[in-house]
Amino acid sequence: MIKLGIIGCGYWGPNLVRNFNSINGVEIAYCADLDENRLSHVKSLYQKIEITRDYNSILEDEEVEAVVIATPVETHYKIASDALKANKHVLIEKPITNNSKDAIELIRLAEKNKEILMVDHTFEYSAPVRKIKEILKSNELGKILTIDMIRVNLGLFQEKINVIWDLAPHDVSMLLYYLEETPLTARAIGQSYIRDGIEDDARITLEFKDKIVANMHVSWLDPCKTRRTTIVGNKKMLVFDDVAQDEKIKIYDKGVTIQKNNIPKQPYYDTYEQWVLTYRTGDVYAPKIENKEPLSVMAAHFIDCIKNSKKPLTDGYSGLRVVKVIEAAQKSLKNDGIKVDVEND
Ligand SMILES: NC(=O)c1ccc[n+]([C@@H]2O[C@H](COP(=O)([O-])OP(=O)(O)OC[C@H]3O[C@@H](n4cnc5c(N)ncnc54)[C@H](O)[C@@H]3O)[C@@H](O)[C@H]2O)c1
Incomplete structure (x- = not known):
């Protein structure tokens, strides 16, 4: 029997309680x-x-x-470091910390x-996301050209962090999982319309x-809940609509090619x-996708890692990589959208 303590029972914590509560042992x-x-x-x-x-009474x-830590991000470092010092295994909600220095220390x-x-990068445990990874690995889409991600809804407005820190960790973690690499640069623009200083x-x-470009739109200010990823490859294209009830992933055998023998030698075109x-x-x-709650898969994985001394799929380094991308985006946001290098491991 593994004994757990769950810290933080606000909006998200009870979902973790429900899922861990249903695991045998x-x-x-x-x-x-x-x-x-x-x-x-x-x-x-x-x-x-x-x-x-x-x-602290749990740690004692x-x-x-x-x-399991499901408190606001600004408290993650203190609680997690106290827990690790008390020799507890730690699962932290995303993002692991609000800066990379603290993530490195954890x-x-x-x-x-x-x-x-x-770290709970929930989507890496979701069946459609894992299916997409399988599709990308099989090279069905060909070379990836662009990825477009939209995560918008009305709310939930946060008081202490902006929408990038709140929502983008989900998309960034998926992106890094799909591409198995970190971006070179980040640019971001954003506005605070409702609360001063909080975009x-x-x-x-x-x-x-290799010219892969990913765009993300994250917003608490949209009338429609949209969670959509479009991946354009040079062979096929894929759309993942996570709000759809069924057929969440669609693969389009669509593409465009220039008929090379019609291209004139000169760098201009005389006729249509x-x-x-x-x-x-x-x-x-x-494609058919199994219907399993990602959080239950994530929770079971944490327990499996403890029982069998395994390295988690979303370990501290994975959390750090996501934070580094968010940090670069945040820096760009505060500097009129300039291109910022993403620090690599
Ligand atoms: N994985 C996901 O899909 C997902 C979804 C939502 C939120 N989250 C993450 O979960 C975490 C919590 O988010 P939330 O929306 O539930 O926030 P919340 O504000 O609704 O809840 C946080 C709770 O933590 C408690 N808390 C704060 N400091 C504490 C402390 N020192 N000791 C004990 N309790 C303390 C607060 O009283 C509050 O009840 C965040 O990191 C967030 O990013 C993840």
Whole structure:
């Protein structure tokens, strides 16, 4: 039996409680929150869980092997470093920290104490995202040219972090998972329309090697909940609509080629006929995707890593890579969208 403590039971924490609670061989011994109302809510659902306002009482219990941290990002470093120093394995919600220096320190602490440090990049555990990775690996789309990601809705407005820190970690983690590399540069523009100084709408452009360009639009100020990724390859194109009830992924056998024998030698075109592009519009298909809650897959993976001393798919380094991209985007945002180099490992 692995004993766990969950710290932070606001909006997201109860989802973690529900998922860990359903894993055989796991006991959630404690839940901590500063807010009595949130603790009463958890207690009303799970009478056996001990509730506390002070997370240190979880860290003091030697029977607790691991903690799950679902508090606001600015508190992640302090709570996680306290937990690692108390020899607990740690799972932290995304983003791992609000700066790369702190993420590096958490990695160092975990390695020193031989503890598991994992970050919940939830989408890397989602079936459609894993299916997309499989499709990309099979080279069905050909060479990747562009990736466009949209994550917009009305709210949930945050008080202390802007929309980039809140929402972009999801898309950045997916992007790095798909491409298995980090971008070279980041540019971002954004505006704060509702709360002064906290951007609620932002657009990010990331450039990778080999001319791959990814664009992201993240916003709390949109009437429609949209979570869409479009991946354009030179053979086929893919659209992932995570809001769709079914057929979340569609693969379009669409493309465009220039008929080379019609291109004149000169760098200009005299007639329309010389400028011949062939558009290919073939079949569209939707691959079958299993229907499993990503959070349950993520939670089971954390427990498996603890039990079998495995390296998590989304370990501290994965968390750090995402934070470095967000940091570069944030720097660009604060400097009128200039191109900022993304620091690499
Ligand atoms: N993986 C996902 O899809 C996903 C979705 C939403 C939020 N999140 C992440 O989850 C984390 C929490 O987000 P949220 O929306 O639930 O925030 P929230 O503000 O709704 O909840 C945070 C809770 O933490 C508590 N808290 C703060 N400091 C504490 C401390 N020192 N000790 C104990 N409790 C403390 C607060 O009282 C609050 O109840 C963030 O890191 C966020 O990015 C992840």
